[in-house]
Amino acid sequence: MKKIHLVSTFYSLLLVTSSHEALAAKKAAPGSAQSGAHPKTAAVAQASAPGSHAARASGKPVGRNAARNIVASRAESFSVVGLHKSRSTSVVVGSDLIAKSVPGSNPLKVLAQMPGVMFQSDDPLGLDTWSNQFYMHGFFQDQIGMTLDGIPLGDQEFHSMNGLNSVAAITSENVSRMDATMSAGAEDTASTSNLGGAVAFHSSDPSHKMGAKIVQTFGSNDMFHTYFRGDSGDLNAAGSRFYVSYARNDTHKWKGGGNQFSQQVNAKFVQPVGESSSISAYFDWSDIELYNYQDMSFDMLKNGGYDIDNFIGTRNAYAKAYRSALSANALPGGSLPAGYEKMSDPWDASYYDGGTLSRDYLGGMNFHFLLTNRLSWDSVVYGHGQYMRGTWASPYMASPNGAPLIDQMTLQHSQRGGFTTALHYDIAHNHISTGIWYEGLHASVGRAAFQEPLLGEGAPVNSLGSLPAPFATLWGEQINSNSLTGFAEDTYSPLPNLALHFGFRSLLQTARAGDTQNLESYTGTSALASGSITTAKAFLPHISADWHFLKHHELFFDITENVKSYPLAAYKQGASPFALSQSTFNLLQKQGGLKPETDWNYAVGYRFSDTFAQASIYAYHTNFKNRLQQITSGTIVNPISTVANVGGVTMNGVDAGLTLTPIRGLSIYNSISYNHATYDNNLSEPGVVYQLKGQQIVSYPRLMYKNSLSYTWRDFDAHFDTSYVGTRNFSYTGDMKVPHYWVESLGARYHFGKTIQKVSPLKDLTFEFNVYNLTNVKYISTMGENGLPMTGDYQSFLVGAPRQYFGTIRAGF
Structure with a gap:
């Protein structure tokens, strides 16, 4: 390798x-x-x-x-x-x-x-x-x-x-x-x-010509992906048009059992208005039904192996989960699968199942109107509704019928909607913009317990299908919020090759949570967090400049202050004040420990851009204040979880990148990134001081390297990609670390293009082949999905997929 x-x-x-x-x-x-x-x-x-x-x-x-x-x-x-x-x-x-x-x-x-x-x-x-x-x-x-x-x-x-x-x-x-x-x-x-930073996704517009596209992919683990899209083409002289697409993805998990399924419908309609204005509407429906991979710990990885997972989809799955639950509670008839006794916590290594179901409806309309030659108006109105459930079988609570386990589910219903509107005005050498955004949210979330059957007396709960009535509600919360931001900015160009930017934004968010249900024997607290929190910043400045000098050179800098509103998450669901007990919530408010995260960002960069080479270097410095983190221990089915203000973080980083393209068809890209982000303070709790100061932040590496080689010859192209991710801190004190890894991928495709048009009604036909994790390396990917420990081991990371093969056929009509 x-x-x-x-x-x-x-x-x-x-x-x-x-x-x-x-x-x-x-x-x-x-x-x-x-x-x-x-x-x-x-x-x-x-x-x-x-x-x-x-x-x-x-x-x-x-x-x-x-x-x-x-x-x-x-x-x-x-x-x-x-x-x-x-x-x-x-x-x-x-x-x-x-x-x-x-x-x-x-x-x-x-x-x-x-x-x-x-x-x-x-x-x-x-x-x-x-x-x-x-x-x-x-x-x-x-x-x-x-x-x-x-x-x-x-x-x-x-x-x-x-x-x-x-x-x-x-x-x-x-x-x-x-x-x-x-x-x-x-x-x-x-x-x-x-x-x-920000990532803005842009949906494609409907084609002006009637047509259709079909994509069919086959892959490892019986992976089957289908995509179909139909475009209406222009319906009239004005250019009114739309498309509708359907996508379906179904694959078996690469380890354990069960499958991962999703389907999605997108639709978009565009209505030009006059010569320079337009209205568009976008709709999305998504259905995601996934059996998740089991969260792992270092102990599980060492003593259980890379391929350990939940039982569902394997031979005698429910019987193994049933007997493991009996063993966890020291009941007669309990036993563990072979080899599980090597682990320090074998009962949390595999549950019967764990899954995610999410159904979402998203809709929005965009309005762009050119009011004069200098003034334009852009607005968006939108709405989003979601039903979501996260589920896993718990061996630590018995069903009313005497079965030693339950299926517990976190169920969420949420609705949000709002609008953005902005005006843009050009005068002299200035481009001026100002606008606002408002969003209202209502969410209801709770955890319910469902009875599992006695062994041999019925099928276990289908956590991704229709549900029976729960026998208990373990806890419940309602959360409402209103968010409002406003901004004003001006980009001033005193010279054709120089742009100076000045702007600011204001932010106000109010949120309130209410405890609707609490089973104290389960949560271990007399009440969940109820109350209100407000994030308010009236002036968050932003200054930047961009100077193109000589023929191929560019310099720029960027300075800004920003704030992140308090996260909105329910009991033990994240680094949110509402994820706590009422007593902890009150104590943090009294002590002033509840403060929104803020930072100052400073960045400077240089770019060289030419036909044969492009190069860049980008350096940044960030000062964080009031970094909120979820600190977790215990079992993942009912963890001991809290939210801590770990104080400030100082971050310095630099990127360097180079793309070379001097012979026809071949392109080589390299980049290297270094990030030194450390906690400014130790964390003190009653009776103990955790040595965080100077430690790299959790989950993010100091060093990354990326390389991509791509080659195009006529209708054929291929690419080879390499990625290196350095060591990451798993615990806040840095005594547990995730090792570095390399991953390579390979892809190739051939376009028939005009050739296929001569002998068929197809406009285009493409064959593709891709390989993920070419060298079949074993590595830890996701970490901290259940929160991270202050020190030591915890069951909160997921391993990456082994080598996977994919073949695709694309056709256009």
């Missing part, structure tokens, strides 16, 4: 090549035209600089160097140089690059090719929402603002009430591009959590 890494690095450093898809400085950014605009308007819009709404509509160029901000290629080999806006660094990843991954893959996996970005999952496509984790320059997914066509996707944590996972919001084949904004993000992002 070391030889592969050395060869990859050697060629990446020495080969100086180019591609016929080389980056064109005059090419417009993908999707820079207003979404849904008429073809005539789009042609004008793409001729102007990004970020200027009036210029996009009128076709007035902002400056002769504006086009240099765009670096893209027809085949979209990943480049370290992306779209740069004066307000912050932004990398644009388009649909062609997404299409190189296995169909149905989480688009965030593609973004993980960027320097300083890490994506973790226990499945090769990144679809298991329980295990998905996304980091960008030391910021976790609940500290990054995410939107889809301007619709807020909210907090990306699994237990979040005010968010929607991106894989449930849109089918990956319908993503036209992603704009990843590092550092501070943008003040106009509709988010209360963007401490360290």
